[in-house]
Amino acid sequence: MPPPLSPDQQAAWAAAAALLARAGLDLDAPAAEEADPDREGEVLAITGRAGSGKSLLLAALCEALRAAGVQPVQPDWAGRRARGRSVAVLAPTNKAASVLRARGVPATTIHRILYTPVYDPAYEKVAEWLAGGGTRPSAGALSDAQLDRAAESFAAHGSVPAALAAAGLRGSDFITGWTRREEPLDIGLVDEASMLDARALDDLRAIFPTLILFGDPAQLPPVQGRGGMVFDALPARARRHLDRIHRQEAGNPILDLAEALADDRVDFAAFEALLREAAARDPRIAVAERADADLMARSPMLVWRNATRIRLIHAWRAAFEAPADALLPGEPLVCDGIELPLRHRRKRIDLEARGLVKGAQVIYLGPGRRPGFSRLHVVGAEEPQVSAASIIRIEAEGEEAPFLPSAAQMGASFVHGAAVTVHKAQGSQWDRVQVFAPDLYAAMRSGRVEDGQPLWKRLAYVAITRTTQDLVWVVRPRLARPERPLGTDDLARPGALALEAEA
Numbered sequence: 001m002p003p004p005l006s007p008d009q010q011a012a013w014a015a016a017a018a019l020l021a022r023a024g025l026d027l028d029a030p031a032a033e034e035a036d037p038d039r040e041g042e043v044l045a046i047t048g049r050a051g052s053g054k055s056l057l058l059a060a061l062c063e064a065l066r067a068a069g070v071q072p073v074q075p076d077w078a079g080r081r082a083r084g085r086s087v088a089v090l091a092p093t094n095k096a097a098s099v100l101r102a103r104g105v106p107a108t109t110i111h112r113i114l115y116t117p118v119y120d121p122a123y124e125k126v127a128e129w130l131a132g133g134g135t136r137p138s139a140g141a142l143s144d145a146q147l148d149r150a151a152e153s154f155a156a157h158g159s160v161p162a163a164l165a166a167a168g169l170r171g172s173d174f175i176t177g178w179t180r181r182e183e184p185l186d187i188g189l190v191d192e193a194s195m196l197d198a199r200a201l202d203d204l205r206a207i208f209p210t211l212i213l214f215g216d217p218a219q220l221p222p223v224q225g226r227g228g229m230v231f232d233a234l235p236a237r238a239r240r241h242l243d244r245i246h247r248q249e250a251g252n253p254i255l256d257l258a259e260a261l262a263d264d265r266v267d268f269a270a271f272e273a274l275l276r277e278a279a280a281r282d283p284r285i286a287v288a289e290r291a292d293a294d295l296m297a298r299s300p301m302l303v304w305r306n307a308t309r310i311r312l313i314h315a316w317r318a319a320f321e322a323p324a325d326a327l328l329p330g331e332p333l334v335c336d337g338i339e340l341p342l343r344h345r346r347k348r349i350d351l352e353a354r355g356l357v358k359g360a361q362v363i364y365l366g367p368g369r370r371p372g373f374s375r376l377h378v379v380g381a382e383e384p385q386v387s388a389a390s391i392i393r394i395e396a397e398g399e400e401a402p403f404l405p406s407a408a409q410m411g412a413s414f415v416h417g418a419a420v421t422v423h424k425a426q427g428s429q430w431d432r433v434q435v436f437a438p439d440l441y442a443a444m445r446s447g448r449v450e451d452g453q454p455l456w457k458r459l460a461y462v463a464i465t466r467t468t469q470d471l472v473w474v475v476r477p478r479l480a481r482p483e484r485p486l487g488t489d490d491l492a493r494p495g496a497l498a499l500e501a502e503a
Helices: 007-022 054-067 094-103 110-115 122-130 144-157 158-167 198-207 253-260 268-279 305-321 340-352 437-447 455-464
Strands: 041-049 085-092 107-109 115-119 175-180 188-191 210-215 240-241 285-288 301-303 332-339 361-367 373-378 384-393 403-407 412-417 417-423 430-438 469-475 500-503
Touching: 007 054, 007 210, 007 240, 041 054, 041 469, 054 085, 054 188, 054 210, 054 373, 085 094, 085 110, 094 107, 107 110, 107 285, 107 361, 107 412, 110 115, 110 198, 110 305, 110 340, 115 122, 115 340, 122 158, 122 198, 144 158, 175 305, 253 268, 253 285, 253 455, 268 285, 268 437, 301 305, 305 417, 332 340, 332 384, 430 455
Parallel strands: 041 210, 041 240, 085 107, 085 188, 188 210, 285 469, 301 417, 301 430, 384 412, 384 500, 430 469
Antiparallel strands: 115 175, 332 361, 332 412, 361 373, 373 384, 384 403
């Protein structure tokens, strides 16, 4: 049974239940052993602004499916196909998936579902046993003590690679590469669907005959898309909109501000007045004269223009006395894509499956063991420690060539991450977010409109809803001096798996 829901949520729940019923799955009865392979695929979109209850519905739907006996998909092992119905909860980025996991939802990234690891034959039986598909192997590739450690880790984390790492192995010992998943799965629940473009949706529809998308129509459409969100193209019968804002926390100031942006009477000056009023009565909102340099090391300053981003990054590096010819351990980066020729498809899959997808937030740990390689911490990834061939660009102002602290011939490409554009911040959340107000003021002065709404309002909406706790609205182009040196001691390492990615 669903949790207590408002009328609009009840309508969305009923639409999802009806879709699942047409797919042969009754939420109030035990799941069938197999899905109908001949059933035509179907997509449902559940949309709503921040605070409308999309995450609550997704989590409740996931729990109801599990209660009906539907098994979560194991992204780390695609061995012998288990009988029964299955569900995968997906997000476009590691950060978005980690936000769901923190709420108890077993989410993974779209890439980790589309691409699965290929295991060395010596460890296939171990992986199959861990995933519940075989008997305990006799001591051979692993000793009995190592098998016990692997089983204990898998029981705690549900990850085959993490379990083998707990047994004392490196990723390169048992993963020989990655392959595109060709066999269809069953049910897919996709969060942050506003980030999907038409190609990503096509990829998902090729794998999942039953898809339920959750997205926010007030966010910015994908830069590489053709305008609009993928759910805009769905027929009206395949869409349900949540139009009531729920305040799970009494007087949530972020949701109040996000709702105010939908009011045509609220201009930029009125919005800043609302921000100052909220800051006067609620410690979760702050209006600051200077940017917090320490916070920018882990939570980037959100801006509109690339030129602003580059200037802020150079000011930030100067504040930390970063050398002109090298990166300091602890500097934040953002993956800008994979620079590989098309013939290197396997290497591209390898890097993307390890979390290095466009937009991924990464912390630089230091140079790798080989020239052109960097040791990296992929924020939000289940196994965050990665060593990869990398091209790191620190962009210069104007027409000057960028500084390249790491310049492999090909591999994962990165730009600095102390400041990012609001577009790139979509799908991510941080506990504390800083927004560079002078840039949003410039967007207001430009007079630009997107889908009938002033651009500055869309930017402000996305920016302020990236925080889970606190919002800092920075009103002057100034940077406060850092109070502590950069470092990496704050990055979680227990159970982390070091993976060498050759490119």
